[in-house]
Amino acid sequence: xxxxxxxxxxxxxxxxxxxxxxxxxxxxxxxxxxxxxxxxxxxxxxxxxxxxxxxxxxxxxxxxxxxxxxxxxxxxxxxxxxxxxxxxxxxxxxxxxxxxxxxxxxxxxxxxxx
Numbered sequence: 001x002x003x004x005x006x007x008x009x010x011x012x013x014x015x016x017x018x019x020x021x022x023x024x025x026x027x028x029x030x031x032x033x034x035x036x037x038x039x040x041x042x043x044x045x046x047x048x049x050x051x052x053x054x055x056x057x058x059x060x061x062x063x064x065x066x067x068x069x070x071x072x073x074x075x076x077x078x079x080x081x082x083x084x085x086x087x088x089x090x091x092x093x094x095x096x097x098x099x100x101x102x103x104x105x106x107x108x109x110x111x112x113x114x
Contacts (some may be wrong), residue, residue, distance in 0.1 A: 001103055008032065008075065015075065016104045020096045022078055029097060030076035033104045034069070043067050066098070073101055 001016045013034040019026040041063040049058050067083050074081050
């Protein structure tokens with residue numbers, strides 16, 4: 001993955017790019033590192049909390065959350081970026097896009113164990 005700063009909607013944003021084999025040829029895919037507000041908005045949209053018997057009952061629409069994350073973060077692809085088009089991707093292409101999203105937006109933090 002290549003990381004660079006790009007101006008998107010008037011703001012400097014971190015964008016990761018990779019080439020993925022799409023329909024038989026390598027194509028460029030570019031994805032944003034979501035900001036806090038974008039991430040929070042998407043999580044709120046796909047998370048429902050209600051109290052049952054005094055305890056919180058949390059339901060997460062994982063499919064909706066994942067698709068919306070990719071749709072929001074993906075800024076360049078060889079197709080129109082819509083939920084329907086993302087759902088219809090070949091599984092290996094979708095998995096590579098999801099891997100790019102996770103590298104940018106869910107980095108593993110290594111903690112000093114000492």
